[in-house]
Amino acid sequence: MMSGMHLAGRRARLFTRLAVIALLVTGGLTLDLASVAVTRPAYAHAYLLESSPVDGQVLDRTPAEVRLRFNEAVNLGQRSIQLLDVTGKKLSIGASDYSDGKANTARTSLPPNLAEGTYVVAWRVTSADSHVVSGAFSFSVGHPSSMAVPVEQDVDPAVPVVDAIGRGLAFLGVALVLGGALFVAVLWPAGRADRRGRRIVWSGFAALTAGTVVVLLVQGPYAEGTSLSGVFDPDLLGATLSTRLGQALLARLVIVLALGVAFGIAVRPILLSADTVAVRHAPLSADTVAVRSAPLPVGIGAAEAEATGESETTGEGEAAGSTRRVALPAFAAVGAVALMLTWTLADHAQTGIQTWLAVPATSLHLLAMALWLGGLILLAACVVIPAGRREPTRAISLEPALRRFSLLAQICFAVIAVTGLYLAWRQVGTWGALGGTDFGRLLLVKLVLVLAVLALAAGARRFVRRRGREPLGLDAAPSAALRRLRRSVAGEVVLGIAVLSITAVLVNTAPARASYAPPVDSTVPFPAAAADAAPGLRGGSVEVKIEPARLGSNVADIYINGRDGSLVAVPEVSGALESRDRTIPALPVKVAAAEPGHYVANSMSIPYPGDWVLRLDIRISDFDETPVRVPFTAR
Template structure:
């Protein structure tokens, strides 16, 4: 009895160990990728600030009645999202943040009317429409500027985004095991309904999907508020999350997961055999199982993918009407392929030495059916992936110039490797199909009362190579899931890519003074601005003559002008780096949009020529 139970116990231990390794690889890959991203970019720029009132750095004669923040897309916030700090970094009482006249992209908060003279900092932390948190700060002064006592801390506990990403990764892995594994057991592999290992893998998928969803739901509150992990127990933060698009999508996902779990339990439950007069009744009772159950399951599979795509990058930006279904198909194809592949590797392609001779598992018809399904999934992944890459990247330069683009290139490399391995597996199926091995196995089939299938007659060495290939596919598939989870938490390259500005404008004809500036006649002004995005920038200015040589002038001064006439110009401090080369080392751009760098070139003691250099900050 003990000896008979030992192999089953060992198989159960091996299965648990494999699942633990899979979960460890996912979590480890997520943490490593996320830590590298967090280290370089503490706040993800999914939504970005377009306009503020008052303007950052503005000096006002009297305290403003309110502060307004206008973003490029809708944002949500709670009572802790906007804070006002004085010169000692003390938080001051302000009004409750709200939207301006129903505009979901504009936030407003009233300020005290008795603010003393000095500088104040308004720190904000809001949730963008794609469910990710962005933060920032602006300063303004009343009467005259004053020095701040301490910097403003805007970032959440570093553990919060890591736990959030791990939760998202578990949800991705769970949806793959639940959907793809269930399809494999219920449809592709007839014997799978009775296989305990397969059912355990699928149920573990439902558990991972549920756990990951709950983790994201609980962590979103402290993530949005910028608090520590202890905030998961704050009912106020949880309540605020439930009123957001993400919170509602996560609740719906939990309901759908429960329904899909019930459907899977019914699908793998043994059907009672029809007998005698009850045959007609049994056939009628089986209609819901054959028709209604697949229809409900298919609808649930589509609906569960929408809980991602209706609360992430897909529903913001351009062509949302096409991006949402394309992203849903992309996720569904990935889930069906990876989940089925894991069940195939764990339950069908087990080492021959560990099989019992009387219980050897046949490769037919599971392997050929899954091969056809994988081919369809790869086609869907390729078509939707190309479109989504274009939509979220936009330009070739953004592929290597942004974190999103580099992660996408890594994901593409992993997918191409998977396609290569899958092609080898498909060649195995074709080479050892039933038609090619029928004559070779006919005599052996007569001995057992049936004709053995070609795949099962394949040489053991070929099966071992197939097994190694499929396991490599599983590892690469987990890598793809890891990268995908990090991509969801990374700003799309189309919005985050800011190519350096490099432009040249002619010097106006008025610059024809005498002395050292005479060489500017017919020349040009070349300007390079890096990184050409909100925040600190470096502007290199070159004054060149008609022959292309650098021309020195007595002085160059500048101002930064916004396309909005209501925004005052910002002075730009410019110093000489070398004759004809001038540098603005700390040119601050308040927010994205169209700007003009106005340069006043003093060509003599009495003559000055303005040059306007338009550019766009991303």
Template sequence: MTVRRRHVTRGTTAAVPAAVPCATPPRARLVARLVAIVFLAAGGLVVGLLPGVAARPAYAHAYLLESTPVDGQVLSSPPAEVRLRFDEAVSLGRRSIQLLDPTGKELAIGAAEYADGKADTARASLPRDLAEGTYVVSWRVTSVDSHVVSGAFSFSVGHPSATAAPVEQDTGRVVPVVAAVGRAVAYLGVALALGGGVFVAGLWPGGRDDRRGRRVVWSGFAALAAGTAVVLLAQGPYADGRPLTAVFDPGLLGATLSTRLGHALLARLVLVVVLGVVFLIGVGRPSPVTGSEPADSETARAETTPAVPADSETTLPVTTLPVTTRAEPAGVARRTVLPAVAVVGAIAMTLTWTLADHAQSGAQIWLAVPATSLHLLAMVLWLGGLVTLAVCVLAPAGRRDPALLSLEPALPRFSRLALLCFTVIAVTGLYLSWRQVGTWGALGATGFGRLLLGKLAVVLGVLALASGARRFVHRRDRAGRAPRDLGAAVRRLRRSVAGEVVLGVVVVSITAVLVDTAPARTSYAPPVDTTVPFPAAVNASGPYGGLRGGSIQVKIEPARPGGNTADIYLTGRDGRLVPVPEISGALESRDRAVPALPVKVTAAEPGHYVAGSMSVPYPGEWALRLDIRVSDFDETRVRVPFTAH
């Protein structure tokens, strides 16, 4: 059957083939597949990215400022307690402080608690009958931005034992990866729920009657609830250093719910229910005209939809769009109260992230929280609307809408919203990058900086693809005229939107890993490279005479609390390395009254010596003391100052 329609602008006739039954899967199944692909891709990227970042040394926000006993201290009698003081408030768990004896066996000690009511100081009482030997204290706390921070130090009673107990700082990467995947799913879920909801209910006049957009939004609410529940259950084992099998431990769940993060996650679940009810009331039920249109109505639709010649510039008649009828709920509540509740709920939803992440630590918290909230909200509106648009563009309603006429009113509106969102993302992202990175050197030297550079590259790719979609919208929106080759333009739009969705998923995945990575500002310290002259008063003769007038170069990396490596070069006045009979070292604190900590120095090559296990207990001003013997009777002492950040 062929239907002939008179063209509106040119007065010619064009043959419109009768509709052919759609060979693609049913719309519900296709929408579900597209959404599932988005979530699986995000989860896979997180699993791939997180181990690579976590494999490198990470220094989170809460630093151990001092400990009692001091790392490496030798005591004449057992201490009564272990005390740890951090640079910020921390949350304690049931296993925040552990004590291991010289054989590696965990000993029973008092429960970790706050000392003197101070949230930045933890203590635990120790047994009074500790035998002689070296003991290891392992600690694990949660900082204010929900990062889990762990470390260990040792002390000896009487005399050091031959071997210290090994400490396993982590029970594995399964729990952190599960938590990161949960965060990625929650990020995508909030984007589809809020951004998709704005697109369906606010930008697309026919969106309330289209089941495709509604399915995307409801899948977002479901994913948001599921991802939040996963993070809530995984946080307890993550903070306590337990395996994944402990996710349903009531004690761990109760401990999580008593923290700032637990409060935020619980509030997020409540907001999912509230906003879901608002969306359900706001969009109502789809009308029978578009909500459940039979497949055999293609012919009738063809009679009301004009053909668009491929070789002509054509005016798109608005009057040919199908008219839908809805039973709109009456009253002012739908027009004012529901939007107000939705706006307040969306803002509160973003705060459940920003009040428990990087924005809560560091400088300018008063500005970081609103900036991070705006950054997240802009990302949510853009990505959620984009995925909803992509689903409707890639899975159109059969073949009866080849020119995307039903989406035409939403395209220019979403284009303007996306431009506004990207402006907000750029401005807030620039500030947040400066706040969390600090220096140019930290971009390439830290996992956080490298992830941030990767995210920037992906965002630039999104902008390049978005420019093509905007050209399509502008050409189509100008005087109501479509491009000459409308079919090719629509295909380009579909490819552009699909590419934006793929890159958007990459951005969300990188963001989920970034929030689990210590910011570069706190994890980066420039390596120490200091050269001091060799003492002129030393009587270096014979093969060591070249040291007179020479120098001592010391390189320390990473110059942070924890394990460090010091390379020591003894250079003669002729620039050559000069070996010495013996060299020993010790760490001395320049701003605290703590005993010197011995440092083992070994020869790597003649004139080059290495301290491969130099442990710096806490940040501050330190000095590496070197005792250099140049003969059987002559020895000199040199101090090389440095700062541990």
């Protein structure tokens, strides 16, 4: 008896220590978020604002260094900046570091006296939301090379695939841990004695741990653009652990360990009375088995404990029981919040607009999804079973759990809907971005799947409400209605896992608000003074369409229209790209005729986002040329 009380006291003290650890981790992450919000502006994925040299620039001599400036702080790796010659060979350059101590500016020194020709600067950095962004631009020394410079792409395609698998596994694991544990401990207390339910929750702990470890190991090769063998490189792992994502993943592993210990304690009685000990050492009669398998609900009081043979009559036993009743729900709540923050503090939520609202909204969104899907999987494992393989007492005990879960699912769906609408607006922004970006299209697929889940859930809800407080008949031969319920629950599980998979892909996809660039379609009137030399252009216009109107290579279609809207051919059109503030020299744009009156610039390179002017020099006769300026904004 004394040994049982001593064990109970030790468990109570362990609960207190675990709660303190989780509180410290959660508090540290929250303070870290606050410091980030105060010390730096929030954006979405990082993008290059400017470079020196600029893209396409021709220099008289070798520049001393390459300098890159981004819109936000970035993490640099061993291969963040590389220099390639005309054959695609990587040249030896200085180490990449921050310029003047600014975390949004990267630099590297170049070797002196580079041979004349064109060179490519390839860069790869990790943005504040833990996602890798990369790009390239060229410059020439003396004169451009006559041949194109190949840019070597040596990124192992298996790396992002394994990373997505790890993230999906972690999402599934957290659903089983939080939703499954809630189902077993609160919605279905009798399930704590059910081996299948406990195994499912423990498998969630394993999946969450494995997925987190996979992401932690793969992030190094993913950020550096190396092969999958880089997971064994301790330098890459050390670099990952120095980043915000690495620290969040490490904190997640600590929290999972603490929650695992807590769950192991929660599914066992905290104190055994002398009578119970005697019974448990008695021969295995039917009555003994019944006593051994009797569950002890989380919130059991002294009277109930005495009735079940789990008496808490001693002072230490009562203190242990009281500590457990208070500490377990508090610890579970703190642990759930801490787990959610390990995602939201190192992902899209802490970049972009309104981070102060996005972080709690995303945390609630993920928490509601986890509670619903994890509980649903537990429910499916207990309901979608042939009646002959289920004991009647176990089936009857599931009836109140089914009703309780139905109410929980309604609450979770309400939270998912409200937070999902806000997050969709925040990360998409416009209707055009919804269908014009990968993120938006994935979001539409996710919405369709969620609506299908709601339709199935509505059918299950009707099944429960029609029967009110009457027995649901789970222990009887399956009726047609019960078979429909089982199919509905199974369908919800399949669709829920599909939603979870899409969520894992969305995490690795640039938000539509940051990646969407509406095509430029601008029309300016043809200069009246120049129309005297070309009567066919009097009252005409110049229409310019630029796609995708973002940094990198773009296509510009130029249409010269007469007064009646018909195309008018001119002898020649040349172009140049100018920054609106004229901070860099004009960049030449090669324009070729596609058809009479229609001209195309197939490889107009925009070096960085911002306000630009496409200057077109239109020759209308052998002696007359007129400039036309078309302003536009690139994302």
